[in-house]
Amino acid sequence: MANNKIDASKWVDRYSDYLFNYTITRINDAELAKDIVQDTFFAGLKSMKNFKGEASERTWLASILKRKIIDHYRKTNSKKGQAEVRMSYASNDDETGDWLEERVEDTFFKNADLNLENTELSEAIYLCLDKLPEKQAQVFKMKTIQDYDTEVICNELNITPSNLWVIIHRARTALSSCLEKNWF
Amino acid sequence: MGKLFLNCKEATQVCNKSQYEESSFLERFKLKLHTIFCSFCKEHTKKNHQLTNAIKQSNITCLDAKSKHGMRDNVEKELHKVLKQQ
Incomplete structure (x- = not known):
């Protein structure tokens, strides 16, 4: 090839x-x-x-x-x-629009920064996950992100619960120090 | 774990389990007790909690196994096609 x-x-x-x-x-x-x-x-x-x-x-x-x-x-x-309908409620008279809806606090902008930060955080986590051995990353994702039960993971990957906890421990320790360097 | 005082290995185990809400109240109490006199485990517990919070906060997602499987098949098929053309 x-x-x-x-x-x-x-x-x-x-x-x-x-x-x-x-x-x-x-x-x-x-x-x-x-x-x-x-x-x-x-x-x-x-x-x-x-x-x-x-x-x-x-x-x-x-x-x-x-x-x-x-x-x-x-x-x-x-x-x-093409399909957008534009409503211009303020243009008819001198009266400017004064709709109740507009006085409501705009929570979107308040949370925008936070959302952006969370987006970046999840990408930082993935970059750190990428540095782990594949098996560790897989188990960690199943346990932490997909919320699978310990038993389910053990059956699927054919490992014992104590194996699983060792893998989880290693993954968490590595992730923690990786994120500490790159995020916190 | 019948005894009151955990060693560091056991403490770590409890700490990891409690990140997934799989530890009992008694276990958490024993961990707390352990961290009073073990600064290493105290630090580790703090960091472990921090990681859990970060993950929760990040709303991280990943693909479910089924769609991943489908995707893998599709990529495999397409890869064969591409290789044939070359």
């Missing part, structure tokens, strides 16, 4: 969670986010031979994903623009 730097068969295992998390914080629709991630992988496969290895696979795929997300917003916005 021409490009030994790329291992596309591992893409889903390695990057799909990160890419999905990235998408869902920007497009609030799980189904759509899945489609976009899938499209990203397809686009990556198509342009595999253009991958120069200058960036990591993850960064490269993420840059494709960013384009896909922008494309998505372009598409929906142009459709929406």
Whole structure:
């Protein structure tokens, strides 16, 4: 094979969670986010031979994903623009609009900074997870993010509960110090 | 764990379990007791809680196993196609 730097068969295992998390914080629709991630992988496969290895696979795929997300917003916005109904309640008389709804405190802006920070935090966590051994990251994700029961994980991965807790302990310690360096 | 005083290994175990709300009240009490005289475990417990809070705050998500499986199949198929063309 021409490009030994790329291992596309591992893409889903390695990057799909990160890419999905990235998408869902920007497009609030799980189904759509899945489609976009899938499209990203397809686009990556198509342009595999253009991958120069200058960036990591993850960064490269993420840059494709960013384009896909922008494309998505372009598409929906142009459709929406055509169908939008504009209401101008203030333009008739001198009376300016004084609707009760507008006096309500705008919580969106208040929380905007916080949301942004959380978005970045979840990406920082993924970057740290990426540094863990695959098995540790997998167990940690199942336990912490997907909230699976200990038993379920043990059955699925064929490990004992004490194994699981050792793995969890290692993962948590490593994550904690990684986040400390990069976030806290 | 019948005894009142935990060693560090046991304390860590309880600390990890309590991050997932899987520890009993008695266990948490014993951990608390342990951290009174063990500064290492105290620090570790603090950091462990911090991590739990950070994860909760971040609203981190990941794909469910089923969609991941589907995606893997699709990528596999597409990869075969691409390789054939080359």
